[in-house]
Amino acid sequence: MTQLALVIDLNVCVGCHACVTSCKEWNTSGWAGPMTDQRPYDADPTGVFFNRVQTYEAGVFPNTETYHFPKSCLHCEDPPCVPVCPTGASYKREDNGVVLVDYDKCIGCKYCSWACPYGVREFDEQQKVMKKCTLCIDRITDMSLPESERKPACVLACPTRARIYGDIHDPDSEVSVAIREQGGYALQPEWGTEPSNHYLPRRKTRIQIHEDELVRVDNPLKKEALPTLPAAGETLDDVAW
């Protein structure tokens, strides 16, 4: 079984919102569209987005870390939003695990959005149906595209490659390796929804080294003693070592 998902690397996300705008651009005009807006150029603008980027700060100034946190449907392996849907409009695809809404069946009762603990389903006030991230199902299943483009719009747009896409059930896929080797984690794991999307934590590679490891104090044979520098005026090129 395939379970397509995103792995989002918080270590490199710079919070540029390129994924947000490319998602809206692709999906509003595609299979999952339109993603309608209300009062887009007025006071209090609002509209449907499948993906949003939030910002968090850990620590107390000046010792802080900024986290940009992209947030979209996690395509849970055990999605609580699906069984509650009274019409069957919400479903999880058998072949690739993507969770989708059939707009033609949805009655707009919003019950699924209550049942999702992550708040990633958005009701379209104009079309009166529930919408959510489709993982760009129309792109990733489009065999007429070259394989390098058969990826969600956000993944292609990300300038820092903070978004990796693939099958998390394939242990050798890029996403599985990233989750395994770089500490990938799931959001709100307490609920047992088993989100497919994972996040990679902030990682710092710091060398743990002491002063006395830089300057050798113990040098019993004195073999590596530095030559004394020649007198001023000569360049290093003139020195024969």
Next chain:
Amino acid sequence: MHPAFSVIFLTTLIGVGQGLFLALYTGQLYALANLLPAQSSDFYAVGSMVSLILLFAGLIASFFHLGHPERAWRAATQWRTSWLSREVLALPAAMGLIFLYGTVHFFDLTKPLFVISGTLPVDFSLIIGGLGTLAVFGLFLCTAMIYASLRFIKAWYSPLTVANFLFLGIASGFMLASAFSAYQGNSLVSFYGTWAVIATLFGLLARVATLYRNGRFRCKVDLKSAVGVHHSQLEQKAQGFMGGSFNTREFFHGKSEGLLRLVRYLFLLMVFVVPVILILLAYALESETLPLLAFGIQYLGLILERYHFFTEAQHPQNLYYQSMA
């Protein structure tokens, strides 16, 4: 959660309707056992009609909650997994049976079909009423489980939610039955009044227990687990947009703590205290109007109670909107 009036009216109106039907059928059973004087068939027929009107009004209210009411029939398909779908089936089932119950009484089709052990005459109304009772209890369960089955919304995820819907529905229905009897001038006023008071007291127990529970628990997840950054000082700096979104409209009530406290005290008074006092007064004064007043006040109180029910619920998605929460 945002308290939507469509759902508030749906749950309170069908609650009264269901309770009223249970009251009628209870009255019939008592009359059968010769514990109460038998009523004219008009009493049951008109009563069923009132109950039906209330259920129908609830149904209409529910349509205002839907984005596409014209597709509502589709909601009957997922009864295997969805309590909402089960409610969509249980509501018309209960309405149909209540309609039949009223019709059977209206046309006096109440000749005994057979007699059990020489004492219990069974007629159409008894059978249909029994089935109707089952459907009504099923409907109470479905309506309440829509909320009680959402394990992320801790304030609702409890058997107390079911008890609450059940007792308050029965209480208001019997209250209305008492008012209806008073209006018709029959002798069932105090019978229904007594049961209304008993159901109200059970409702009070369930509601106070709910308030106590909801005032004390802590949510299983916090911001750290929601974002996955386990730092003791984690602060949200941006929520991803500057205008509102579905997330900030649907899951927040935006009401002040003061208003909610007022609503809480008001509904405790109007659902539980005042109606009970009025029913007791109605006994003492043998008044015909006080039961009606008791029902009216309790129903208004129930609207406040449901309003509070929604505002009590904290959705875990609110963790991602710290400045709203």
